[in-house]
Amino acid sequence: MxxxxxxxxxxxxxxxxxxxxxxxxxxxxxxxxxxxxxxxxxxxxxxxxxxxxxxxxxxxxxxxxxxxxxxxxxxxxxxxxxxxxxxxxxxxxxxxxxxxxxxxxxxxxxxxxxxxxxxxxxxxxxNRLDYAPLAIAHFTAHDEAEAWLKGLEEPPSPARILIGDKYYLAWYSREDNARGIYRDYIIEPYIAELAARGIPPATPSFDTRAEAEGWLKNHPASPFDFVSIAGEHYLAVHHKRLMRHTLHPVASALTEWEETKRVQGAAETEEGGE
Incomplete structure (x- = not known):
């Protein structure tokens, strides 16, 4: 088996x-x-x-x-x-x-x-509730993540990774040596739920991302906090095991999540009609 x-x-x-x-x-x-x-x-x-x-x-x-x-x-x-x-x-x-x-x-x-x-x-x-969804590695670009996956004889699988500020799922099949990386929408439901509760009116505000990242190093999110950068709301996510934060623009993340759910729902309806 x-x-x-x-x-x-x-x-x-x-x-x-x-x-x-x-x-x-x-x-x-x-x-x-x-x-x-x-x-x-x-x-x-x-x-x-x-x-x-x-x-x-x-x-x-x-x-x-x-x-x-x-x-x-x-x-x-x-x-x-x-x-x-x-x-x-x-x-x-x-x-x-x-x-x-x-x-x-x-x-x-x-x-x-x-x-x-x-x-x-x-x-x-x-401490699951005190941590963001688990990611085992972070990469700045997709090519870097692909090189990591291809360079391992047997990659960890399945395993969530971060590319920039987005979650991906890296997978590997021992049976046929196939491997790949695809987008994983695990953080978007968190963003939707937290935004639905209401973004606090007095969120920390910064002119640039660099300023926000510098502040977060000394004021880590626990594990989620809203911040404002150049007038746009972001959800700061603290990845304690990786000792870093990701920053997710709330408006575009919600739009992307709604579109993802729509596409998934359409696919399920099509499969059910076959």
Whole structure:
């Protein structure tokens, strides 16, 4: 089974177990299954899917999944709780397909521990609302990003990157070595929602972008703040992991987002009519 298919099956297994725990009033399990989903999201958003596939291939077959010594040695209480939950789910799974999904999730936690990312995933989960949508790299121009993608033997995939002030999704297929970059409209819904709440009348105002960027270095957005540059409103987005801000012109971003939704809606209507 391809790794993406295995992760989709594992996600469905986790969702079904969460639903059963919710219906049966098992509060501890209901709390922990969403944590499992966050581990899966972390691997996906940081472009580590193929690294995880390689990790799985290197594991010897065993009748029952093991717990990583790195996890055993860690003091991460939540990961220990999650692992106990997953081992219980493995033991209770009624068929081989569900047991395999439990194995994938168990080894996902082991992979995070063995690659010393327990603190990183805890930070990701606990501070998601304090961070902008995760981007792993920034480039000033599209050609620079293309050169980066082509120059890597195995790029992180899928992974969001920034080109200038815009989000893109970089992708790579191990199966056929295809790769590419396409525009990702992940920040535009944030801009639309925040603008709909109302832009504060007393936003910091600057004559030039350079002045705004200089001010933001000492007054970082947390993670979003409106500023005015030459009379135009921008949403400043703080990318804490990249130690930089992007600046998104509100008016044009909203126009672009509405056009994107219109095109997507038309395509879905056309597909539904076929």
């Amino acid at each position: 391809r790794i993406h298919d295995a992760l989709i099956s594992a996600s469905r297994f986790a969702a079904a177990r969460w639903q059963a725990a919710r219906l049966e009033g098992r509060e501890e399990e209901k709390r922990l299954w969403p944590q499992v989903s966050e581990y899966r999201a972390f691997i996906g958003e940081t472009g580590q899917v193929y690294l995880f596939e390689d990790y799985l291939r290197g594991l010897p077959p065993t009748p029952r999944p093991h717990v990583s010594p790195a996890l055993d040695a860690s003091k991460d209480a939540t990961s220990h709780e999650v692992m106990r939950l997953l081992l219980k789910a493995f033991d209770e799974a009624p068929d081989p397909e569900q047991k395999q999904s439990a194995v994938v999730l168990i080894n996902l936690v082991n992979f995070i521990a063995d690659t010393e990312q327990l603190a990183a995933v805890e930070d990701y989960i606990n």
